[in-house]
Amino acid sequence: MNNVSGRMDLLRAQIEEANYRYYVLDDPAITDAEWDALFRELLALEAEHPEWVTADSPTQRVGAKPSGKFDSVVHSVPMLSLSNAFTDDEVAEFVQRIRKELGTESPEFSIEPKFDGLAISLRYEQGRFVRGATRGDGVTGEDVTANLRTIKSLPLKLRGEDVPAVLEVRGEVVMPRADFEAYNARARASGQKVLANPRNGAAGSLRQLDPGVTAGRPLAFFAYALGEVEPATGVPKRHSDVLSWLRTLGFPVSTEASTTAGLEGLLEAFNAMAHKRDQLPFDIDGVVYKLDRFDQQREMGFVSRAPRWAIAHKFPAQEVTTRVESIEVNVGRTGAVTPWALMEPVHVGGVMVARATLHNADQIARLDVRPGDTVVVRRAGDVIPEVVRVILEERPVDASGLALHQPFEMPATCPVCGSAVEREDGEVVARCTGGLFCPAQRVQALVHFAGRRAMDIEGLGEKIAEALVESDLVHSPADLYRLSVDDLMAMKRRQDAREGAKESQATRWAENLIAAIAASKQTSLERLLFGLGIPDVGEATAKTLARHFGSLDALRHADIEALMAVDDVGSIMAHHIKHFFEAPHNAAVLDALREQGVRFPEGLPKRAADGPLLGKTVVLTGGLAGMSRDVAAGRLEQLGAKISGSVSKKTSIVVAGEAAGSKLAKATELGVEIWDEAQLTAFLQAHEH
Numbered sequence: 001m002n003n004v005s006g007r008m009d010l011l012r013a014q015i016e017e018a019n020y021r022y023y024v025l026d027d028p029a030i031t032d033a034e035w036d037a038l039f040r041e042l043l044a045l046e047a048e049h050p051e052w053v054t055a056d057s058p059t060q061r062v063g064a065k066p067s068g069k070f071d072s073v074v075h076s077v078p079m080l081s082l083s084n085a086f087t088d089d090e091v092a093e094f095v096q097r098i099r100k101e102l103g104t105e106s107p108e109f110s111i112e113p114k115f116d117g118l119a120i121s122l123r124y125e126q127g128r129f130v131r132g133a134t135r136g137d138g139v140t141g142e143d144v145t146a147n148l149r150t151i152k153s154l155p156l157k158l159r160g161e162d163v164p165a166v167l168e169v170r171g172e173v174v175m176p177r178a179d180f181e182a183y184n185a186r187a188r189a190s191g192q193k194v195l196a197n198p199r200n201g202a203a204g205s206l207r208q209l210d211p212g213v214t215a216g217r218p219l220a221f222f223a224y225a226l227g228e229v230e231p232a233t234g235v236p237k238r239h240s241d242v243l244s245w246l247r248t249l250g251f252p253v254s255t256e257a258s259t260t261a262g263l264e265g266l267l268e269a270f271n272a273m274a275h276k277r278d279q280l281p282f283d284i285d286g287v288v289y290k291l292d293r294f295d296q297q298r299e300m301g302f303v304s305r306a307p308r309w310a311i312a313h314k315f316p317a318q319e320v321t322t323r324v325e326s327i328e329v330n331v332g333r334t335g336a337v338t339p340w341a342l343m344e345p346v347h348v349g350g351v352m353v354a355r356a357t358l359h360n361a362d363q364i365a366r367l368d369v370r371p372g373d374t375v376v377v378r379r380a381g382d383v384i385p386e387v388v389r390v391i392l393e394e395r396p397v398d399a400s401g402l403a404l405h406q407p408f409e410m411p412a413t414c415p416v417c418g419s420a421v422e423r424e425d426g427e428v429v430a431r432c433t434g435g436l437f438c439p440a441q442r443v444q445a446l447v448h449f450a451g452r453r454a455m456d457i458e459g460l461g462e463k464i465a466e467a468l469v470e471s472d473l474v475h476s477p478a479d480l481y482r483l484s485v486d487d488l489m490a491m492k493r494r495q496d497a498r499e500g501a502k503e504s505q506a507t508r509w510a511e512n513l514i515a516a517i518a519a520s521k522q523t524s525l526e527r528l529l530f531g532l533g534i535p536d537v538g539e540a541t542a543k544t545l546a547r548h549f550g551s552l553d554a555l556r557h558a559d560i561e562a563l564m565a566v567d568d569v570g571s572i573m574a575h576h577i578k579h580f581f582e583a584p585h586n587a588a589v590l591d592a593l594r595e596q597g598v599r600f601p602e603g604l605p606k607r608a609a610d611g612p613l614l615g616k617t618v619v620l621t622g623g624l625a626g627m628s629r630d631v632a633a634g635r636l637e638q639l640g641a642k643i644s645g646s647v648s649k650k651t652s653i654v655v656a657g658e659a660a661g662s663k664l665a666k667a668t669e670l671g672v673e674i675w676d677e678a679q680l681t682a683f684l685q686a687h688e689h
């Protein structure tokens, strides 16, 4: 007996503490599922021992006392909670109770999603929004009027002529999931604290002392009930009609609401909503069934904490706790290195989950997640399951009480190919620098290599690249040039067999692809350089490098200083380029490409050692009508000019073509000499040999 009453005391204390963190601090320490388990256990013990039910038990009360941060508002009609049902049987009991007490065979119910947000009450006087408050402990809430005014969908003035002098509308403030994800992505990128879940996001945003902060976080509102109404004469007699009425007054009301009679209809609606759950723009944690007729609601009445005429039928939890077995990193197609927690499998959001993303190194540091840790995992909508927080109290320790595991550190080398993993200043994502060499990146690297502005191999898209890599035919771009029609046909046959497709004899695609690959052997240095996918080296830089060094070998052997002497090549890029060419596997690919017959014109740097433009730096901007900018640059270089991509004080001449933009503006500002196309043409003609 003492054990039981002791257990009840403990449960009450645990629930009190959880309520304080959840309702007042917006910073829960346990999951809703854990809270529900504690609460249910207490309810069950109280049912067995009614003599030990205390008046201040959490089962007898709603929420928690207001924090004192805001002015308080006394609700003229108390705001209650809802009883919960977790199984069909519990819903059946609920319906049975109503049938018995009302003597109605098939009571009618209104059905609505259970929004996972924050309950609020809005007060309108003479049709104008005057005050809004949180639920608080159900009797006294917090005045959050200024913050509520920032919610765009919340009407500040009621629609229509005939509105009650006093109208209180209750509903839920929620944070749409997309806005929640976007907020967290930004927070992660800038190293700020992320929101644990949209409910917390909504509650935390609404309970800000600065309405400016609330305004910056998109919130939505859904109306689902009335408080005080004066005069009450025009109020409909059914809940479903109240929802329609609220809509005509200008309130957002869920379009998912419906009505039904009897148990069957409720369970059907529950299953339908469970299917839709992931597609809804905001989180819902169940379905609420309410007796539709107000006279019947009055007959059923209330218990201390919740109405007896309604129940919330809850979905499987979207947040659960489990244990991290290990942390691994995964390399994506673009080389991005993402850490994952491998966990003891758990049911979350209705599916079994064994991996959850840890996003990036910053997030790991913020969470301080380590192997062996008990963590909260969240899975909602189509979003990848993620680790939300670590339960530090449960971190495994050794005999002397020290943590068993050190903080996790991102590996310095790629787990797939062993190349260095680098993270640029100011970037959140770490990347494998292996490029072509890294099997994890091969498919994307091949697609890039074959791209129209690189080697221009028609027909080599993502699907074929995937098949080539998967069938082990191609490890590096050089392997492309060893392929035969027979190889491709064999690959296709294996694929057809695996997919159970009918074997196709058509060889045309394979012949075309081999021809396109062969044709790409005649290329230019700049196309090849761009196609190699050197980190940071885009099309423009590839061009500049090709022009500056003239030959592949000159570039391959350039040191950092020589690289930095190239216009627009900064120190980071110079290091990337040098690393790339230094890596033996990249050198092997380049040699193999040459061996396979890839050819491009090479020579000395094109810039003449002498000429009228010697010592002058020229920038070309805007479109030229008579020739391409490349051609113009080449001819200027033959006359001794150095071509640069950006305007600075060192620029001698800016050639401004059609629609020249910021570079022209900068040249004007710096007083640099500016030529139009006519001047350029005249100059080139005058110096033609």
Ligand SMILES: NC(=O)c1ccc[n+]([C@@H]2O[C@H](COP(=O)([O-])OP(=O)(O)OC[C@H]3O[C@@H](n4cnc5c(N)ncnc54)[C@H](O)[C@@H]3O)[C@@H](O)[C@H]2O)c1
Residues within 6 Å of the ligand: 018, 019, 021, 022, 023, 028, 029, 030, 031, 032, 033, 035, 036, 062, 063, 080, 081, 082, 084, 112, 113, 114, 115, 116, 117, 118, 119, 120, 135, 172, 224, 288, 312
């Ligand atoms: N993790 C924690 O530490 C912790 C602590 C306290 C409470 N909780 C969570 O909160 C729940 C209990 O809290 P509660 O009393 O705030 O309520 P509740 O969420 O179980 O149900 C009542 C509330 O549902 C909301 N609601 C949503 N859609 C509705 C609709 N269509 N019609 C009517 N009401 C609707 C209203 O805000 C109402 O106040 C627990 O089940 C638990 O999930 C968690």
Ligand SMILES: [Zn+2]
Residues within 6 Å of the ligand: 331, 414, 415, 416, 417, 418, 419, 432, 433, 434, 435, 438, 439, 440
């Ligand atoms: Zn790699």
